[in-house]
Amino acid sequence: DAGITQSPRHKVTETGTPVTLRCHQTENHRYMYWYRQDPGHGLRLIHYSYGVKDTDKGEVSDGYSVSRSKTEDFLLTLESATSSQTSVYFCAISEGGSQETQYFGPGTRLLVL
Amino acid sequence: SQQGEEDPQALSIQEGENATMNCSYKTSINNLQWYRQNSGRGLVHLILIRSNEREKHSGRLRVTLDTSKKSSSLLITASRAADTASYFCATAFNFNKFYFGSGTKLNVKP
Numbered sequence: 078d079a080g081i082t083q084s085p086r087h088k089v090t091e092t093g094t095p096v097t098l099r100c101h102q103t104e105n106h107r108y109m110y111w112y113r114q115d116p117g118h119g120l121r122l123i124h125y126s127y128g129v130k131d132t133d134k135g136e137v138s139d140g141y142s143v144s145r146s147k148t149e150d151f152l153l154t155l156e157s158a159t160s161s162q163t164s165v166y167f168c169a170i171s172e173g174g175s176q177e178t179q180y181f182g183p184g185t186r187l188l189v190l
Numbered sequence: 191s192q193q194g195e196e197d198p199q200a201l202s203i204q205e206g207e208n209a210t211m212n213c214s215y216k217t218s219i220n221n222l223q224w225y226r227q228n229s230g231r232g233l234v235h236l237i238l239i240r241s242n243e244r245e246k247h248s249g250r251l252r253v254t255l256d257t258s259k260k261s262s263s264l265l266i267t268a269s270r271a272a273d274t275a276s277y278f279c280a281t282a283f284n285f286n287k288f289y290f291g292s293g294t295k296l297n298v299k300p
Binding site: 181184 | 220221223225230231232233234235238278280282283284285286287288289290291292293
């Protein structure tokens, strides 16, 4: 399995609180992605990174910010969590962007009360 | 939406039968990929087919791509109970991003 870890794996938080999810890779892949998965919607891209300090928005970026200060770490922050952000969040990595395979982390289950 | 959409949404078959699921998309693509997700787990890559390819095989998996119809199919032959999972197609429209469909939930009954 590709070396991707996500932390925390589970989190319960309250509306209005900030939340940061971490994705860590040991593969030195250039591209990193954050997705959310909700019933009936498949996976939707939140943000992605194509290099250190290089990030761009995906389909559902409102309410989320990201940072990548090192190749191996990609952080997803919910500045002020809302109940609509209750979801399962997956991180993925790819050496060659969408031209190559994506490898997924195990996911983080986030519940916003 | 530029998403690929899988069809059917759910499929239930007996062990040993073949399973076919389809993916349709709306605009020209660079490649199309199929992924499997077991319940509660991350996605696992199955096959990547590029826009200039028509068919690819990997073990019991066969993927076809028809760019004129903007569709792809995934065939799993001689299915096993362990193939029970959700299957997603992912379409790549530019160098950076993927778009995933909502998936086909396959149940293989022993």
